[in-house]
Amino acid sequence: MATRAFRLVCVLILLLSSACGIRRSNPLDPFANHSDDFYVPDQVTNVTVTTTGAGAQYKTVTFKWTPNSNTTTDGYYLYRGLAYNSIFAIVDTVMTNVPAPEDGKITCIHGAKPWHVVLPGDYYYKVSAWKQYGDRRLEGRFTSQNIFVRVPN
């Protein structure tokens, strides 16, 4: 009888203890922040890419995509990696969500700024949108697939 009660207590302790959890304390966590003016940036869609042709002195890669809603997005990040599943690093930041008037798309030209380094080769790019909250930016989901880009020599 005592052994059975002991086992029961053990099972109860284990069940109760496993029910404990960590508090969601990150203010950018969509599951933690329930305020009405909190939005998660949408995923970036319809990304098109063009590169400078072979023999160009300064190589650039131009990306264009459909802008997100202004409610959810303040800007975009452009990432680049050397392989599909490699580590990606931010190579450019778009500080606006205002589309170009001629085509109504957001444009990002990697290689247009003096600190950009675009060498011939194969790269993978991905894009995400962000929204500013105080001094931090909440970044949305990446493009559904990493974009393969070949920069010709």
Place this chain on the structure above:
Amino acid sequence: MKRFIITLLTLLILGSIWAQTGFDIAAFSDTTKYGWADYNGRMEYRNDFLERQKLLQLYEMDAQTVRSNMIKSAIVPGWGQFSAKQPVKGEIFLGAEIVTVGTALLYYDRAMTFFRKYETATQVDEIEDNYKKAQGSYQYSIIFAGLGFVVWAYNLYDVVTATGEYNSQVWKNIMKKYYKSPVQLTPDGVEVRF
């Protein structure tokens, strides 16, 4: 006044005579009720009793209290079992406690690492991924801590029986030694039996 004293004395004498007739002197003086057939039997019993008292003193010198062993086991699981000469059990409890508490700490550390990453993360997938990892590790750490508690509690429960077993073994050993050896070590000194 004289009459009163005479009546009182008469009552006292009659009372004592009545008490003597009512008291079963034969039953009172029957030594066989204690298992003594005669004077020798009584002496034998007495000697045996005194010897047992000496053995009890020896037993009390070697016996352990449940309280002290419980305190030992509460501080370090298995310590009480080691004291009660059950080293295998002691090793099992100590090992189980080290493994469970160690694993719990490991998972807790892992959970806190992911939690710090979660707190600084700004990308939704990263936030969710780190939170899930932190939460998973935290739950494992709690489960192992619970297991550690169960092991600790069972170790306390076990030390009671282990101490009882040890004490009964001490008594058995004392009895065995006493009845086997002609030379006895008693609290009063060395005693040689012929």
